[in-house]
Amino acid sequence: MAEAETPTIALRAPDTVMKLARLGAFHQTRLSFMRQLLRRMKAEQWRFEERVFDIDTNGVGHAVYVAHTPRHSYSLVAFSHDLPADQRSDRVIATAWDATFTLFDGIPDEADIARLAKNVPRQEGGRVSERELSLSRANRSVRLWDYVVDRLAAGKQPDARKIAEVGYLMRTTAVYGSGKFGAADRDALADRPEFRAPFQVEMLSVYLTRAFVMDLVEHMARVRAPGQALALDPVLRRRFGIGNSTGLGMAPFLITHPALLNNWVASREEALRRVRALPEAPRATVSAFRQTAARARIHAHGWRSEHPGQQAKLEDLRADMLALTEHLDTADMTAPYPWDRLWRWGEATLSLEGQEQLVSLLLEPHGDLVDDLCETMSADEEDNWRIDGAMPLADLRVIIEDVYGWALAIDWSAKPAQARIWYTSEEKLEPRMGERFEEPLAPYEQPLCPGRDAALMHAALAASDAPTVAEFLLKHPEHRHIARRAQIAAQLPYAEIRDNTIDASMMPIDMLRMKLSFFGACHFDPRSDRWVRINMYQNAPFPEDLARNAADDWTLPRLPEVGE
Structure with missing residues (x-):
């Protein structure tokens, strides 16, 4: 390609990326x-140890799992409970759980x-100290827990197809950090x-929780049949x-942390831009990409x-992955700027769905x-929080019209344009969304609609x-918050x-999925327009596996071996 034909690869425009429908398709x-x-x-080379596992025959007790980093040690302290089935609930108003945790x-x-x-x-009824870094809780999967215990106690492995239907033995209903309680x-x-990147405390807590849950289910099988129970096959174990379960409480976070939101999305968009700007694609990289695309189709x-x-989204995604596979069969990846x-x-x-999956796939071999x-994904919100009062008012107006x-x-x-209202619940102090024209909530409205403001x-x-x-x-102090947001958005485009x-048609789960995709979640399963179930660390290596296994090749299912 002649120099004059070299494409200009720019970041995608915020007006393209930051729409709810697209954010709700992130992977x-x-x-x-x-x-x-x-x-x-x-x-x-972090080291891990199971320091305590003091669980009785009823599944009640505590355990301590320690992660040793080069400079610090962190301990997941897990408490296991014998919870009656009628008390098991994923709702935030629950007061009892199958297991509760803190990262110490x-x-x-x-x-x-x-x-x-x-x-x-x-949990919320107690208090922890500055020695604790997170507080969390989890409930057993009603469909899978007893089945796995029964199979292992009978000296048999669980059916891989049943594991695939659910994919986890416990699900967390909250993982709190950053000073809460x-x-x-x-x-x-x-x-x-180790904690400089966002949400690393919470991610470490969940990672160690997974190890505890797998040990607990094997322990309960041994309790039932001491001489006969099996441990889980290592291949099946990793499939858990x-x-x-994540609800509305997470959605406002994206609005109240504009600099952090920008840095997450800007990092992703810059990664895409870098890959697209590569003038050529080595044969090995193309081969790796084709394999990743094939795995994404299985996923x-x-x-x-x-x-x-x-x-409907899944139908689109499956059709898109088929179209991508067929396109790769004929695409000339030796032409200039193939990505x-x-x-x-x-x-x-x-x-x-397919476009945002393609973003993920393009980054994978690079x-x-x-x-x-x-290293660019964390943020200090205070850096941009000060309002520039000296800015000419005409400049602020230009920003508003642009952003x-x-x-x-x-x-x-129009009523549909302002149909919803965000407020904070009195009982749990959690974000909630109501219907403006059906509930008397206006006095409690939170400033979570920047567009209207x-x-x-x-x-x-x-x-x-x-x-x-x-x-x-000075004359209109009610506009301080949106003046600040406008000045931030003028510097931070995402x-x-x-x-x-x-809006009446707004889907809060779009915001939830966007945030959870940055966590690394897979298999988003909305249960309504306001809460979603996901799976974390499925197929990831366990702590004892990290030394001898790849740390970063687990998010997509492997390709079948010859003869499978």
């Missing part, structure tokens, strides 16, 4: 937080265990390399992840959901090129003769969801 990538953590564990900074002594035993099982603030840990066919919206050509084909051909972007042009085109007097401020700007932002806000977050 995990090699930048996702679980994968970052396991790569670090492998590279730094260091190795707990007997006094620590005694203190934690009084508080961790109570007295746990350590993130600022206290931010200088530790940790489930998670799409193994993904199940009963939610009609997700079922950009492939991306442009995908943009023109695939659904949103770790050397993109993995350094993991929120989509919102200025909405008729905010930007349109209101834009109207006030037009009627103001103030020369600066500071003088305008800081704002460019869609109406209170």
Whole structure:
């Protein structure tokens, strides 16, 4: 290709990327937080030990699993309970669980265990200290737990097909960190390399929880049949992840942390841009990509959901992965800029599901090129929080029209445009969403619709003769929050969801899926438009496997061997 024909590879526009429908089609990538953590564990040769496993014949007791990093040790302290079936609930208002956990900074002594035993099982009802880094709880899978215990106790392995139907033995219903209920603030840990990336405390807690759950189910089988029970076959064992039920509480996080949101998406978009900008594709890389695409097609066919919206997305994804496979059979990957050509084909051909899966696939064989972007994904929100009061008011108006042009085109007097309302529940202090015209919630509304608020401020700007932002806000302090957001979005292009977050047709699960994709979650299974189940660490190596197995080749199912 002549120099004059060299394509200009730009980042995708925020107006393209930051729409809810596209965010709700994001997939995990090699930048996702679980994968970052396991790569670090492998590279730094973390050591793991089961320090305590004191569980009785009823499945009641506690265990301590320790991860030793080069500089620190962290202990998952797990409490196992004998929970009656009628008390098992995934709802946040639950007060009892099959298991409760905390991630402890260091190795707990007997006094620590005694203190934690009084508080961790109570979750919100208890209190933890700055020595604790997270607080979490989990419930057994009703469909799978007893079945696996029964099979192992009978001296048989569980059926792989039944494992595939659920994929986990326990699912967490909350994993709290960053100072909640007295746990350590993130600022206290931010200088530790292992926790510099977002949500590494929570990802480590879930990873160790998975190890405990697998040991617990084997323990319960041995209790039932001491001389006959089997341990899980290692291949089957790895097929279990940790489930998670996530609801509305997670959605506002993306709105209240604009700098962090920007850095997550900007890292992903820069990774895509780098791959597309490669002028050629080595044969080995193309081969690796083809294999990854084939594995993604298997993954799409193994993904199940009963939610009609997700079922439609899965039909699109399966068709897209077939189209990609067929395209790769004829695509000339020796032509200049082959990855950009492939991306442009995908943009023109695939659904949103397929396009965002293609982003993940394009990054996969290019770790050397993109993995350094993991270092850019954290953020200090205070760095951009100060309002620039000296900014000329005309400049703020230009920003509003640029960033929120989509919102200025909405008729905010129409009921469907403002049908929803975000508020905080009195009982659990958790974010909730109600119907504005059906419930008396207006006095409790949270500022979680930047688009509407930007349109209101834009109207006030037009009627103001103030020369600066500071003088305008002195007269109109109700617009301070959106003036701040606009100035942040002017510097950080992916800081704002460019869609109406209170529209009657808005799907909160789009925000949930976007965030969970950055965690590294797979198999999104919405249970309504407001909560979703996922699987974490399915097929990942266990702590004892990391030394002799790859840390980062587990998110997609392997290709069948010859003869299988």
